[in-house]
Every structure is written in structure tokens, then in C-alpha cells.
Amino acid sequence: MSLDTEAVRKIAHLARLGVEESENELYARNLSDILSFVEQLNAVDTQGIAPMAHPLDASQRLRADEVSETDRHEQFQRIAPKVEAGLYLVPKVIE
Amino acid sequence: MYQKTIAELAAGLRAGEFSSEELTQSYLDRIRKHDEKLNSVLTLTASVALEAAKAADKRLKNGDATILTGIPYLHKDIFCTQGVRTSCGSRMLDNFEAPYDATVTAQLKDAGAVMLGKTNMDEFAMGSSNETSFYGPVKNPWDLERVPGGSSGGSAAAVAARLAPLATGTDTGGSIRQPAALCGITGIKPTYGRVSRFGMIAFASSLDQGGAFATCAEDAAHMLEAMSGFDWRDSTSIDRPVDHYAAGLAEDLSGLSIGLPREYFGEGLDAQVGAAVEAAIEEYRQLGAEVKEISLPNASLAVPAYYVVSPAECSSNLSRMDGVRFGYRCDNPRDLEDLYTRSRGEGFGAEVKRRIMVGTYALSAGYYDAYYLKAQQVRRMIRDDFVTAFEEVDIIMGPTAPTTAFKLGEKADDPVTMYLSDTYTIAVNLAGLPAMSVPAGMAEGLPVGLQLVGNYFDEGRLLNAAHRFQQVTDWHTRMPAGFE
Numbered sequence: 204m205s206l207d208t209e210a211v212r213k214i215a216h217l218a219r220l221g222v223e224e225s226e227n228e229l230y231a232r233n234l235s236d237i238l239s240f241v242e243q244l245n246a247v248d249t250q251g252i253a254p255m256a257h258p259l260d261a262s263q264r265l266r267a268d269e270v271s272e273t274d275r276h277e278q279f280q281r282i283a284p285k286v287e288a289g290l291y292l293v294p295k296v297i298e
Numbered sequence: 299m300y301q302k303t304i305a306e307l308a309a310g311l312r313a314g315e316f317s318s319e320e321l322t323q324s325y326l327d328r329i330r331k332h333d334e335k336l337n338s339v340l341t342l343t344a345s346v347a348l349e350a351a352k353a354a355d356k357r358l359k360n361g362d363a364t365i366l367t368g369i370p371y372l373h374k375d376i377f378c379t380q381g382v383r384t385s386c387g388s389r390m391l392d393n394f395e396a397p398y399d400a401t402v403t404a405q406l407k408d409a410g411a412v413m414l415g416k417t418n419m420d421e422f423a424m425g426s427s428n429e430t431s432f433y434g435p436v437k438n439p440w441d442l443e444r445v446p447g448g449s450s451g452g453s454a455a456a457v458a459a460r461l462a463p464l465a466t467g468t469d470t471g472g473s474i475r476q477p478a479a480l481c482g483i484t485g486i487k488p489t490y491g492r493v494s495r496f497g498m499i500a501f502a503s504s505l506d507q508g509g510a511f512a513t514c515a516e517d518a519a520h521m522l523e524a525m526s527g528f529d530w531r532d533s534t535s536i537d538r539p540v541d542h543y544a545a546g547l548a549e550d551l552s553g554l555s556i557g558l559p560r561e562y563f564g565e566g567l568d569a570q571v572g573a574a575v576e577a578a579i580e581e582y583r584q585l586g587a588e589v590k591e592i593s594l595p596n597a598s599l600a601v602p603a604y605y606v607v608s609p610a611e612c613s614s615n616l617s618r619m620d621g622v623r624f625g626y627r628c629d630n631p632r633d634l635e636d637l638y639t640r641s642r643g644e645g646f647g648a649e650v651k652r653r654i655m656v657g658t659y660a661l662s663a664g665y666y667d668a669y670y671l672k673a674q675q676v677r678r679m680i681r682d683d684f685v686t687a688f689e690e691v692d693i694i695m696g697p698t699a700p701t702t703a704f705k706l707g708e709k710a711d712d713p714v715t716m717y718l719s720d721t722y723t724i725a726v727n728l729a730g731l732p733a734m735s736v737p738a739g740m741a742e743g744l745p746v747g748l749q750l751v752g753n754y755f756d757e758g759r760l761l762n763a764a765h766r767f768q769q770v771t772d773w774h775t776r777m778p779a780g781f782e
Binding site: 206211214215216217218219220221222223226230233234236237238240241242243244245247249252253254255256257258259261263264266275278279281282283284285291293294295296 | 504596627642659677
């Protein structure tokens with residue numbers, strides 16, 4: 204698998220990841236190397252094998268629907284970049 | 299004091315030979331004196347440590363102390379610590395002070411252990427050399443021009459230089475065992491689900507597992523026991539009592555069945571590393587173990603399967619770093635998209651970006667089946683190889699890493715070559731098994747690690763086998779020159 208700089212731009216956009224134009228070529232080469240390397244999996248016959256999500260095949264544990272944590276939003280928001288009146292601030296989304 | 303075991307330190311504290319405050323101060327002094335060479339500690343928490351030591355001294359007097367009460371340790375900077383920065387080796391979290399303690403942090407606090415500081419690591423635990431840290435690489439104390447391994451490089455280098463008797467680590471693809479091997483110390487990664495992941499910043503959630511570094515297996519047993527246990531806050535934590543690992547350390551090894559996977563002794567293994575591992579296996583024969591060759595037929599697929607599964611999970615986990623709720627935010631964002639894109643672009647380093655992009659690609663529309671699903675199928679084949687092998691043998695042994703510590707910069711520009719340095723450790727994470735690395739020899743002045751892999755929840759047997767080996771060898775007592 205070989206990715207070009209346009210593919211890198213597209214992937215970076217999907218991941219909302221700023222990548223400098225000047226770095227696109229290096230990333231294209233690195234990502235192509237990695238994807239070529241993992242492509243050896245394609246040669247493996249995996250027909251009928253169930254994908255493994257958990258080594259002990261455990262499933263998600265359920266708990267009673269009860270309040271278990273107290274409201275600590277002030278403490279959580281103290282570490283946020285921008286907060287006002289209990290709200291996280293971001294640039295204007297709706298004109 | 300820095301050459302004593304945990305049991306000896308605990309006895310000294312109880313006999314009043316020294317206080318925890320004195321012990322803690324002596325290690326703080328060692329860090330201040332030696333860490334300039336290593337860069338292993340990102341945040342030294344001297345005043346917090348001395349306060350904790352005073353409290354431990356009180357507890358020791360009151361008689362309600364545990365084996366770890368008053369014992370100093372270093373904490374990998376991936377475990378959240380309320381009131382102390384948790385950077386995860388990233389610019390993204392350079393200013394991050396978690397509003398809560400990780401369960402492991404709380405467990406060690408409850409046990410009375412004294413945190414000396416937080417250790418350097420590869421950014422978000424993505425790396426095998428500690429070179430991806432935003433704070434610069436850690437140096438290997440055996441040779442300052444070489445890497446300590448990664449991602450828990452700071453913890454491993456610090457324990458190797460005796461800057462702390464114990465340290466925490468995390469292991470997603472070898473991040474405890476490989477640096478333990480490269481630094482000549484003992485490291486254990488338990489069964490997936492044994493140690494809580496709550497408050498341990500997630501990289502690849504189905505693979506991440508916390509564990510311990512120490513100079514010897516006996517010390518590691520005490521540390522692991524304190525860190526283990528069920529935690530309702532971690533949805534994959536296993537509800538099962540914790541074994542008393544220290545109690546089984548002295549068990550006789552006669553009749554122990556050891557399997558050597560032929561795939562771990564082939565092409566790519568450095569000859570001197572191979573010879574040291576063979577000599578260690580011979581010690582086990584002398585101890586009464588039966589050794590036989592086994593096969594893990596899908597071993598070569600572990601690294602490629604891992605480099606689909608782990609980037610996929612990382613791309614999802616790291617999406618929470620968006621510049622809105624915590625962590626780094628870029629200056630003057632034009633709009634919301636610019637805020638996300640630039641905060642992440644400026645906050646993450648190159649290796650993290652590569653992995654996020656590989657994961658994003660592997661999970662994107664039209665590619666999911668070909669990459670992620672396929673890798674998860676191969677993962678089951680790899681796991682089943684181990685299940686079959688453990689029907690025949692008790693412990694699987696082999697080299698931890700294919701070479702000794704490599705030079706700084708040697709593999710930094712070639713991701714795939716770097717990934718292959720975890721070729722013997724990665725399958726264990728895919729299978730969720732417990733494993734450890736113990737010092738097993740030297741090659742041209744650099745430590746060699748022996749890897750021991752056990753069946754699910756067989757941590758006790760691994761520690762027992764490592765301890766008996768350490769009673770007849772002295773590799774674990776050697777320390778690098780210049781750190782006296």
C-alpha cells in the first residue's frame with residue numbers, strides 16, 4: 204500500500220490533526236511503510252475465525268443504574284483552557 | 299541503603315535503623331545527584347514525598363504498616379496523580395493536573411509507599427526507545443549514548459541506576475519488559491485486567507496493562523501485589539482475589555516444564571543475546587526444570603497485527619485531546635475546526651501523529667474489514683497458539699528483546715525497524731498473558747533480559763521462577779558504573 208501526500212492530507216483532516224505541508228511527504232513515506240508492513244496479514248487465511256476483542260472473552264460488566272459520583276464540575280473545569288459560567292468556551296460555531 | 303531489598307528496607311524501618319524520612323531523603327539526594335545524566339525523572343515531588351514519609355513513619359510506629367509503608371518509588375508519568383502534573387511525555391498534557399488519582403496511585407498511597415516523582419516516557423507510551431518524549435530522551439545508565447528502551451524508559455533507567463528501589467510502568471506491547479531488559483532490571487506485566495487501568499492514560503485499551511519494575515523478583519512481587527486487584531471503575535478489571543505473590547517465591551522448580559518457542563530463537567536474534575539466554579535456560583535445567591522446544595506458529599504475525607490494533611485504538615482514545623476540556627490549546631483559533639486541528643497538530647509529536655493517522659486510516663469507511671477485523675482475527679490465532687502451548691508447558695521462555703540497548707538516534711527515523719525491537723514481547727499483549735523480564739547476562743557490557751511468559755493469572759509462578767533463578771545468579775545485583 205502506498206499513500207500519496209493527498210491521502211495524508213485527507214487522513215489528517217479526518218483525524219483533525221494539523222500536519223505541516225512540508226511534512227506531508229515524510230508522513231506519506233512513513234505511513235506507506237507501516238501499511239505495507241501490516242499487509243502481510245492479508246496472506247493469512249482467517250476464514251471462520253472470530254475476531255478477538257478480549258483475551259479472556261469477557262463481556263462488558265453491568266452495574267446498577269445508581270449515582271456513584273458526586274458533582275465535581277468545578278474541579279474538572281479548573282483545568283480547562285477556557286471556561287465561563289460553567290461552560291467550556293470554543294470559537295463561535297453558529298453565526 | 300540503595301542496595302537493600304524491600305524486605306531489608308522494611309526490616310530496617312521497623313527496627314528503627316533509619317526512618318522513612320531519612321530513606322526518602324537519601325533517594326531524593328541520589329536523584330538530584332545523578333539524574334542530570336539520565337533525564338529519567340520529569341517531576342521531582344520532594345516536599346510531597348517527605349510529607350508522605352513522615353506519615354509513613356507514624357504508621358510504622360502505630361503498627362498498621364504494610365511491607366511498602368515508607369518505601370520510596372517512582373511513578374510513570376502516565377498514572378494520574380491529583381495535585382501533581384501528569385504529562386504522559388507530551389506537550390499536549392504539559393499543563394495537565396488530573397483532578398483525581400489513578401487507582402494504582404491510590405493503592406500505593408494506601409499501602410504507604412512514598413512517591414518520589416514522575417518518570418519520563420515515550421509520548422503517550424508510543425515508542426520503544428523513550429526518544430518520542432516531549433521532554434527529550436532518557437539515557438541508558440549502562441551507556442549514556444544508548445537508549446533505555448521504552449516506553450517506560452524513565453522508570454527502568456531510574457531503577458537500574460538505583461535512584462528508586464521500585465517504579466511503576468505500563469506495557470502495551472513490551473513497554474515494561476523491553477526497557478527492563480535493556481537496563482538490566484526486573485519487570486513484570488501481569489494478566490490483562492489484573493491491574494486497574496482507571497486513571498492510567500489510555501493508549502490501546504485492549505492491550506494496556508500496568509505493572510512493576512524492581513531490581514529483583516522478590517521486590518517486584520511486593521509491588522505488584524499492592525497494585526493488583528478488582529476495580530469497579532475499570533470495566534475490564536477482573537474480579538478475582540489477588541495471590542500473595544511473595545509467599546510462593548521459594549517454591550522448588552523441579553518438574554517445572556519450560557517451553558522454548560523455536561520462532562523466538564531464529565533470524566534477527568543477536569548471537570550474544572541468544573547465547574546469554576541459552577545459558578540462563580541451562581541454569582533452569584540445573585534447578586530441575588524440564589525444557590522442551592515448542593512452536594508458536596503465528597509468532598511472526600504479532601507485530602503486524604499489533605500495528606493495526608494499537609493505532610486503531612489509539613486514534614480513538616486520543617480523540618479526547620481536543621483543546622476544549624483540558625490540555626494544550628493553540629493560540630487564537632479561527633474557528634472550531636482550527637481549534638481542534640492546530641491544538642492537536644501542535645500538541646502531538648511525530649510518532650503519535652503517525653499512529654493516529656494509521657489508526658484513522660485502518661478504521662475509515664471501506665477499510666475496517668481489511669485492517670481492523672483481519673487483525674483481530676489474527677489476534678485470536680496468536681492467542682490460541684499460546685493456549686495450545688500452555689497445555690504442554692508451565693512457562694514459555696526466550697529473549698525479551700532481539701538485541702541489547704541500541705544507540706540514541708539509531709532507529710528514530712525508521713518506524714518499522716523500531717517496531718521490530720518489540721518482536722518477542724508484542725504477542726503477549728495481544729494474548730493478554732502475564733510476562734516478565736529478568737536480567738540474564740551481559741553482552742559487550744550491556745544487559746540481556748530473559749523473558750518468562752505464563753498462563754493467565756500465573757504471575758505467582760513467574761515470580762517464583764524468576765526468584766529461584768536470582769538466587770543462583772547475580773546478574774540482578776550488578777549496577778552500572780558511575781551511580782555509586
